[in-house]
Amino acid sequence: xxxxxxxxxxxxxxxxxxxxxxxxxxxxxxxxxxxxxxxxxxxxxxxxxxxxxxxxxxxxxxxxxxxxxxxxxxxxxxxxxxxxxxxxxxxxxxxxxxxxxxxxxxxxxxxxxxxxxxxxxxxxxxxxxxxxxxxxxxxxxxxxxxxxxxxxxxxxxxxxxxxxxxxxxxxxxxxxxxxxxxxxxxxxxxxxxxxxxxxxxxxxxxxxxxxxxxxxxxxxxxxxxxxxxxxxxxxxxxxxxxxxxxxxxxxxxxxxxxxxxxxxxxxxxxxxxxxxxxxxxxxxxxxx
Numbered sequence: 152x153x154x155x156x157x158x159x160x161x162x163x164x165x166x167x168x169x170x171x172x173x174x175x176x177x178x179x180x181x182x183x184x185x186x187x188x189x190x191x192x193x194x195x196x197x198x199x200x201x202x203x204x205x206x207x208x209x210x211x212x213x214x215x216x217x218x219x220x221x222x223x224x225x226x227x228x229x230x231x232x233x234x235x236x237x238x239x240x241x242x243x244x245x246x247x248x249x250x251x252x253x254x255x256x257x258x259x260x261x262x263x264x265x266x267x268x269x270x271x272x273x274x275x276x277x278x279x280x281x282x283x284x285x286x287x288x289x290x291x292x293x294x295x296x297x298x299x300x301x302x303x304x305x306x307x308x309x310x311x312x313x314x315x316x317x318x319x320x321x322x323x324x325x326x327x328x329x330x331x332x333x334x335x336x337x338x339x340x341x342x343x344x345x346x347x348x349x350x351x352x353x354x355x356x357x358x359x360x361x362x363x364x365x366x367x368x369x370x371x372x373x374x375x376x377x378x379x380x381x382x383x384x385x386x387x388x389x390x391x392x393x394x395x396x397x398x399x400x401x402x403x404x405x406x407x408x409x410x411x412x413x414x415x416x417x418x419x420x421x422x423x424x425x426x427x428x429x430x431x432x433x434x435x436x437x438x439x
Contacts, residue, residue: 152313153384154279157246159310160222161287163299164239169288172240178357178366182220182241185353185374187252190216194346195260201338208339210261210390211397212346214382217256219245219280221376227409231416233368241373246284250276253385272389280381314380321383322399328392329399343400351375351412358419368416375412376405 172179194216198209220242228238245252253276254269290298299306329336354374358367379402386395 152317153380154283156222156310156313156317156380157280158283158287158290159302159306161243161246161284162291162302162306163225164243164288165291165296166288168236168240169243172237172244175237175366178237178361178370179241179244181357181360181370182354182373183245185357185370186220186245186350186377187217187256189353190346190350190374191256191260193349197342197346201342204261207391207393208335208397210257211386211394212342213256213260214253214386214390214394215346215377215379215398215401216350217253218382218385219249219378220373221378221405223406224372224376224409227372227376227413228369231368231372231413232365233372234365237366238369238373241369243284243288246280246378249280249381250274268389272385275388279384317380318383318399318402321380321387321395324387325392325395325399329396332393332396339396340400343397344404346397347375347401347404347408350377351408355412355415355419364420367419371412371416372409376409377401379405 191213194212195204195209198206198212202208220238222242225235225238225242227233229235250273254272258269294301351371351374354371355367357370361367361370379398382398382401383395386392386398
């Protein structure tokens with residue numbers, strides 16, 4: 152089911168969009184740095200301060216930040232007048248790199264402390280992420296970028312059902328552990344909220360580097376939203392069940408804060424900071 156989700160996502164992206172993304176190295180670097188370097192370091196430090204470095208909760212916090220960018224960010228980026236082609240391309244590229252990024256970062260933060268079969272994870276991620284991604288882009292190209300529209304009556308609802316099913320199966324699997332460790336939730340829930348807010352904030356801070364409003368929007372949402380369903384699958388397949396708890400909780404927090412991020416971006420667009428940093432009217436900035 153997760154491979155199917157990945158395939159449907161990739162059918163919305165073309166090789167030309169991916170090439171276009173590589174012509175914008177600074178936004179790409181900002182997104183990858185915010186999402187996969189700064190956020191994991193902060194989440195590890197935050198979790199370790201409360202639970203200790205070897206806690207499965209800490210692994211869950213870090214896992215949330217190292218999984219690929221979230222597909223749902225494209226919706227918010229479109230609503231906020233961001234660059235949807237860049238966002239889609241970054242999601243595809245990040246997903247394709249995940250078999251290498253995730254095992255590497257887990258090793259960097261936890262080393263021998265976590266029993267983790269790196270090779271098996273890489274092979275599984277290639278099967279459920281890389282292969283469906285490549286196939287989706289190829290199908291999109293062969294259909295001259297019309298497959299998404301053709302398949303929408305079937306793929307759109309069925310992919311949503313698949314995503315809900317993946318989340319429900321994994322959430323049900325950790326339910327007994329959540330009840331057993333409910334006293335920890337008093338600390339875990341606020342930390343997850345802080346972690347999600349921080350992921351949005353470091354993306355929003357790109358306004359001090361990028362002057363184009365559409366790029367700021369894209370970086371802000373890309374760094375804040377993750378592929379939660381993949382995080383759940385990995386957490387329960389390769390780690391202790393409690394590792395999945397922060398990932399599950401982030402599902403409940405990520406989308407509401409996307410709404411708040413939308414409001415902040417609108418306020419930023421009307422602010423003096425926006426005018427001072429850009430010096431360009433919004434209409435001119437949206438020429439992509």
